[in-house]
Amino acid sequence: MKLAIILGTRPEIIKMGPVIRECQKRGVDYFILHSGQHYSENMDKVFFEEMELPPPKYNLGVGIHPYRKQIGRMIKEICDILIKERVDIVIVEGDTNTVLAGALAANKIGVKLAHHESGLRSHDLRMLEEINRITTDHISDYLFAPTKDALKNLHEEGLPGYKIFHSGNTIVDAIHQNLEIANKKVNVLKDFNLEEKNFILVTAHRAENVDDPKTLKEIVEGLSLVQGYFGIPMIYPIHPRTRKRMNEFGISFPENINFVEPMGFLEFLQLESNAKLILTDSGGVQEEACTLKVPCVTMRESTERPETVKQGVNIVSGTDSHKILESAKEVIGGDKNWENPFGDGRAAERIIKRLSEIFKDEKKNP
Secondary structure, eight states: EEEEEEEOHHHHHHHHHHHHHHHHHTTTTEEEOOOOOSSSGGGGGHHHTTOOOOOOOOOOOOOOOGGHHHHHHHHHHHHHHHHHHTSSSEEEESHHHHHHHHHHHHHHHOOOOEEEEETTOOOTTTTTHHHHHHHHHHHHHHEEEHHHHHHHHHHHHHHHHHEEEEEEHHHHHHHHHHHHHHHHOOOHHHHTTTTTTOEEEEOOOOHHSSHHHHHHHHHHHHHHHHHHOOOOOOEEEEEHHHHHHHHHTTOOOTSSSEEEEHHHHHHHHHHHHHEEEEEEOOOHHHHHHHEEEEEEEOOSSSSSSSHHHHHTEEOOSSSSSHHHHHHHHHHTOOOOOOOOOOOOOOOOHHHHHHHHHHHHHHHHHO
C-alpha cells in the first residue's frame, strides 16, 4: 500500500502527526504532500520541527496565491504527483481548501480516498468549511468518523455503511504524544510571566469573523469585557489575517489584551493545558480544550463539534460582545468532570490498521 498524506494547515499537521508516526511504526510506504496553504514559518515549518515529524516530500507553496486561485492550482499539481508516485490511497483530514483539492484530485484520477474527521456538520452553509467537508465526505471511499454524532450524520445522509468507520479523533493522540514533549522543550508560562490556571487564552481567525468589520469589532470588545470582568491576564497569539484586518478596519488593540505573534504547537499546547478559560472560533481548539478539560467559549453562531457543548465544556456564544462575556461567566462555573467524546488516543492506530486491511482484501478480491 502506498499512501499519500495530504495536508496544508496547522491543524492538519497536528492531527496527521499521529497518522505519520503510525505509518513509520508499521513500515507503511507513505509520503507527505503539503499544499503550502499555511506558508509562513511560524505557522507551518516550526510544527514539523517541534513535533519531530519528517519534512514533506512535496510542498506546493500555494499560500502565496489568493484563495480563489488556490484550489485550482492544488488540484492540477496534486493530480500530477499522485500519478507520478503511483499512489494507492490518499488520506486527507478536516475541511480546508487543501482537503477539498486533495479529495477532488484523487477522485478525478481514480485514486482511493480516505477522509479522517468525516461527518462533522455545523449545518451552516455560510461556512466554506461546511461545503468542503460535505463534498469530501460524499466522494470518499473510506470515512473515518471521530465521534458518535459524526457517525450519525454520515448514516443520515445516506452514505453506504461499508465506507464508514468510527475511529475516534487523532487530536487526542496528538495531545497525549506532544504534551510531554512540550513540557520538556518549552516553558511558555515563564516566557510570558503567567501562572497556571490564572490566565485566559484567545484565538480568532475565521473569515466569517475577521473579514467583517462589525463582527470583528464586537469580538474584540467582547474579549476586553471578559478580561475586565475576570481581572486576569489575557493572551492572544494573533493570526496574521486577523491583525491585518484590525489594521485595515481601524479597530484598536485593547491595552488589557496581550497580543503576541503566532507560536508553535508545543508552546500553544502548553498554554491551552494551563489556561483557566479559552475563547476561540477554531474547531480544533474546541477539541483540544475538551480533551484538556479547560472551559471554552466558541465565538461563532454554530459549531460542528456539538459533543463539546453537550459535555458542558463549551458554550457557543455568537459574536455579540455581551453574550461572549455572559458565556464566559457561565462556562467557568460548569462541571469539569466530563468524558472525552473524541476517543482514547488510539485513532491513528485504528485508521492505518483499517486501511491496511482494506487494501489487502481488495488486492485479494479485486
